[in-house]
Amino acid sequence: MDASTGAGAGAGGGKRTGSVRYLEIAEALRTAILSGDYPVGARLPSESDLAARWSASRGTVRQAVATLAAEGLIGSRQGARRIVLRHERRHSFGELNSFAQWAQGLGQEVTSRFLDRTRRPATAEEAERLALPPGTEILAVLRLRLLDxxxxxVERTAYADWVAAAVEALPDDCRSVMDSLAADSGVVAHYGEHLIDALPAGTEDARLLGVRRGSPLLRQRHVSATQTGRPIEWSDDRYRAGSVTFSVSNSAAATPLERRTGDL
Structure with missing residues (x-):
């Protein structure tokens, strides 16, 4: 759903950055945990050992480990080595992993289809969310995501003008836009804000999801931004009821979830 690219980064480039590297390390560790190489209660190697193993900086390793901690796979007290907490995976708002990464972690086959990609002026809300001048041209995407x-x-996403060309170049069956942007263009999402509510399925949503018109859908709207805070996408994702459960872990020190009124 970038990082070292900064405000001047465009969709071109293709150079692998440290930000992309931490995703690779996180995926390798995640696979080892889910396969049982590290049983529940086991300690992960130290940051220095992991950095040596992957020839990476300790900062990059720390980002990878923090990703797994946000998923709830590992945890520790400050200053202690990370401990494996569990072997199942939830879609947590402490992480910014893509839909495809989440589903793959559950062992489900992910397929996706671009149904429409159109350049048009941003609506007032899209311009505000993407921090663009009113009327700036964005890429509006309609996409269907399937599990098994x-x-x-159903995903409706407005991509900022500076990544539009890169998204247009992706194949129709691209599994993950954000993963592809990270790998091909060094565009990595570091920050996100999520809004969750429910709404009845309209005619188009009902047809695409194979449900009755008016059936309840879980909606997640989110904006993703680079490490420098530059917005990448503003998306409206509508899930078939019962298909996904979102997890939010908090504590006395960190509370990522807050309640808001329903008019957002």
Whole structure:
């Protein structure tokens, strides 16, 4: 759903950055944990050992480890080595992993189809969310996501003008836009804000998801931004009821979830 690219980064480039590297390390550690190489209660190697193993900086390793901690796979007290907490995975708002990464972690097959990609002026809300001047041209995307061949989510996303060309160049069956942007263009999402509510399925959503018109859908709207805070996308994702459960872990020190009124 970038990082070292900064405000002057465009969609071109393709150079692998440290930000992309931490995703690779996180995926390798995640696979080892989920496969049982590190049983529940086991300690991960130290940051210095992990950095040596992957020839990476300790800062990059720290980002990878923090990603797994946000997923709830590992945890520790400050200053202690990370301990494996569990072997199942939830879609947590403490992470910014893509839909495809989340589903793959559950062992489900992910397929996606671009149904429409259109350049048009941003609406007032899109311009505000993407921090663009009113009327700036954005790329509006309609996409259907499937799990194990079953329609699961309809995604409507407005991509900022500076990444539009890179998204247009992706194949129709691209599994993950954000993963592809990270790998091909060094565009990595570091920050996100999520809004969750429910709404009835309209005619188009009902047709695409194979449900009755008016059926309840879980909606997640989110904006993703680079490490420098530059917005990448503003998305409206609508899930078939019962297809996904979102997890938010908090503590006395960190409370990522807050309640808001329903008019956002």
């Amino acid at each position: 061949g079953r329609p699961t989510m």
